[in-house]
Amino acid sequence: MTQIPSPADELRLIDTELRQLDARRSVLLTRRAWLVHALRQTPAPTAPPAPGARRSETTGPGVQNALLLLGGILLAVAAVAFTLVGWGHLGITGRSLVLGAVTLAALGAPVLLLRRGLRSTAEALAGIGLVLTVLDAYALYAVALPRTDGVGYAALASAALAAVWAAYGVALGAPLRAAGPEARPSLRLPLPAAVAAAQLPLLLWAVAASAGAYAVTAALLVTAALDAVLAPRTPMRSVRAVAAAGAYGLGGWGTFAAGWLSWTSAGPGAAARAAALLLLAASIALTTAWGAPKPGLGTNTATGVATAGGLIGVVAFGGVLRVSLPGMWTVPGHLVCGVALLAVAGAGLPAPVRRGLALASGCVGALSVAWALPVVAISLLGPVGRVGSVWSGAPADARDAVTNGLPWPADVVTAPLVLALVAAALVVAVRTAAWRPYALACALTLAWATLIVLPATLELPYAAALSVHGLLTAALLGYARRTGPRVTALVLSPLTSLSLAFLALASEGATLTVLAALTVLFAAAAPRPGLGPVAAPAALGYATALACAAGASLGLQPPHTALLVLLVPAAAALLAARTEDGPTTVSVEIAGALAGLLAVALAVTEPALLATVLALCGLIAAGTAVREDRRPVGYAATALFVLASWVRLASWGVGSPEAYTLPVTAAALLLGAYRRRSDTSVSSWTAYAPGLSVTLVPSLFAAWGDGQWQRPLLLGAAALAVTLLGARHRLQAPLVLGGAVLALDALHELAPYIVQVVDALPRWTPPALAGLLLLALGATYEQRIRDARRVREVLGRMG
Structure with missing residues (x-):
């Protein structure tokens, strides 16, 4: 059962609720006032565009600046057109009134606009006003001073405009207290424009006065000096950029002009005047770099500027010395x-x-x-x-x-x-x-x-x-x-010795004396620590050249001189065997090998001496291969001995291939037998196949082209002996190679008879025989497979 409150209680409840509502309303109103103030101070964030909504391609400030810039350009064009075209339709009073009123309006409007916080619009109108001042100067020249020198008037006008623009920029750059303590609007265009206009007066005055190249150059450098003084001392970035551009641009132009004057000066007086200009340029650069780092001039840039100043100073004094x-x-x-x-x-x-x-x-x-x-x-x-x-x-x-x-x-x-x-x-x-x-x-x-x-x-x-x-x-x-720079000295000493050796080629006595002295000098230096890898091969190289020069001095032919040259590889082999330094050993061996190649090249025109030289080279290589760490050189020694024997046989007119191949086969088989004896894991193919192939294969080709019976008979006997030895010792390579050569040799002997039989048989006989052969092979296929497997197993069990 619900109890109904009395009227007094209900009234008390209603009053309580109203007081709570009033308090909540006061809180909400306070919050609303703070939010309104915050929104007035900062722009409201833009919400992301909804899906499918068209996105803006520019911002409001961007549109504003574009419109202001376009409007300013159009007004400036209109002013120029009025001055150049419509100027003649007005009297002198009208002209003055129109241009003065428009200029004053364009220059005065930014003051009111800045008070209202419209800086961009004020900048646009100020730019129009600056253009109008240039037109005022031109109008004054066209009306009042038409006979005045144009270049001189331009110099005066540019100086006046620079001063007026600077004063205008300073006046409008001061804080405007009427706009409140928080607003400090100022114009950014007049002061950079004033600095840009200030680049012209001195140069134009020098040109107007026909002062000559030195005065024009001085005007450029003085203007650059003023820019260099202004650039690091102004807080405005735009003014600093214009001043720096003027300092570097005019300074560089003036420096180049002064350098050209110094280079083309014909006497001390002209060179001294050019040097004074160059010293002015150098002082500007060094003064600029003196207080770095400064605004717009980092440490690296200052170093570069100081470098340029130092070089300019050298050119200045050097130019005076050049003409003196x-x-x-x-x-x-x-x-x-x-x-x-x-x-x-x-x-x-x-x-x-x-x-x-x-x-x-x-x-x-x-x-x-x-x-x-x-x-x-x-x-x-x-x-x-x-x-x-x-x-x-x-x-x-x-x-x-x-x-x-x-x-x-x-x-x-x-x-x-x-x-x-x-x-x-x-x-x-x-x-x-x-x-x-x-x-x-x-x-x-x-x-x-x-x-x-x-x-x-x-x-x-x-x-x-x-x-x-x-x-x-x-x-x-x-x-x-x-002492210290060993690498540099080691590079320069052989280089100098090479120049000396070539220089001594003019005289026979000088050549022999110099080569002998260089050989002794480098040979004496080779044992010194660190010098061996360079000095030892250099000594061997000069010894080789000395041998060649001695042979020529004695009237020897090149093949006979090769025998003298071979003394160098022999000495290199002995020296390498006694040298403990690894790099020196390698360099000595390389030098000896090159000397040996030179000896071979010298003897190539005379086969008999070439064979002797190859044999001696093989002997030197064999002596080197005796060393434990140079055993692979034995292969080179073998090759040299083989080549020596071949050259000797060719010089004797021997045409039989066995005379060339049998020595190789004998040496290869001996090496193979020694290797299998020292290492039982080596197969017969590795040990004996190369040596057997060297003789059996060329002899087989020679036998097939030989019409006599002696060569095939001897080849067959040799192949049979090799096959039997392979079967006796259970060696796979001799058995297969000997058997294959024996079969091919026998086929060569039966070939004429086979041809006669084939010619005597009817034409249907070969197809019939082929068919019977296929039937026989098909009937005994399985047995043949077992036989082949058995043969393969037998061969596999052999060495």
Whole structure:
């Protein structure tokens, strides 16, 4: 049963509910006010498009900027058209009023627009106003100053426009307090435009004054200097970008122009003026790099700028030296200036500047070395041309010895000095532990190049050139034995010795003396630790060349000279057997093998001596194969002995193949028997098949083409003996090979009779016989299979 409250109780409940509703309404209203404020501060997030809905291809701000830009362009075009076309329809007063009013309106409207927060619209109208100021300047020139020099007026107008735009940009760039403390709108276009206009006044004034190339270049560099001062000091990115572009663009243009003036200057005065301009450019670059890192100029960029400054300074001083000294001192003068950069790059300079000056000095040194490289190449490789005129007589001097009639480069007398200066600079300047070994290696190479080019450059006597090359070779070997950059010395010493050997080809006495001295020198250096892999084969190579030269000096023919050359492989085999260093042993053996091949090539024209040379080579190889670790060389020794016997038989006019194959068969069978005796797992096919095939197969082919009876009879007897031996000793290879050759040999003997019988039989006999044969085979098929299996099992049980 439900109890109905009294009216007083019900009224009390209703009042309670109303108070709760009022409190909830107040909370919701407070939350609503906060949400409205938040939505006014930040744009509402866009909901993802519903499936199938068309997606917007641009944003609202993008459409706004496009419209403003297009509108500004159209208004600017209209203003230009009015100025150029409709200008003449108005009087002077009307013209002034129209242009002044429109310009003031275009420049004043951004102030109101910025107060309302419409920055993009203000930028568009400000751009129109800047274009109108240019048109105002043109209108003033066309109406009031038509006879004034156009270039000079343009210089003045560009300076005035730059000042006006800068003032306008600064005025509108200040915070506008009327818009509230939170809004600080400003224009971004006038100040970059002012900096861009400021690039023109000095250049146009110089052109208008017809001041000449030096003044125009100075104007470019001064403008670039002002840009370089402004770029790192402005907080606006757009202004910094325009100033940096002007600094690099005009600075590069001015530097190139100053360099061209220095290169084309004909006297010290012109070179000094060009040097002053280049020093201005260098000071701009070095000052720019001094305070790095700065806004827009990182450490790497600063290093590059400092490098450019150092190179410009070298060109400046070097240009003065070029016109003041003879031509041969041009490169040394620039090099001295480059080395001086290392002295300037002291510890008091910032790190980017120090690195940049060091890099600049390195670039100058590298270019100087590149200038001297042709002389080094001629001095080193020129003697190779003596190969075509061996022992033609001692040349007049060292230069004639290396050029061999070719022209010598001009103004390269100072090439040795350049190479020596760069080497000394590397030794003195590079002290870092990581780069010190590389610097020493480069310095050693440059010192070597200095001594290589010195005799030809100074036109020393021919004997002096030989002495310098020889002493340099010995010094490099000694340097490699005692101190650091061993690899560099080991590369340079054989290279120098090769140049010396070719240089000595001009004279017979010099050739023999130099080759003998090089052989002794490298042979003496070979036992030294670390020198053997290079010195030992070099000694053998020069010993080979000495043998050839000695043979030619004694009047021996090449085949007889080959016997002298064979002394080198014999010595190499003895030396390799006593050498404990693995790389040295391998290099010695390779050098000996090459000398042996040369001996064979020299004797190839005389078969009798060629056989002797091959046999001696085989003997040397057999002696090498006695060593435990060189047993495979025995195969080469066998091949050489076989080739020697074949060449000897060919020289005797022997045409029977058995004379060539039986020695090989005998040697192969002996080796096979020795191998099976030492290793019972070796099959008869591996041990005996190669040796038997060498004689049986060629003899079988010869027997089939021989019309006499003696060869088939002897071949059959030999094949029968081989078959019986294979059956006796249960060896598969002799049994199969001997039986096959015996069967084929017998078939060759019966072939004439078989042909006669076939010719005498009727034509139906062969098909009938073939049919009977097939029937017989079919009837006894199973028995034949059992017989074949039994034979296979018997052969399988044999060795």
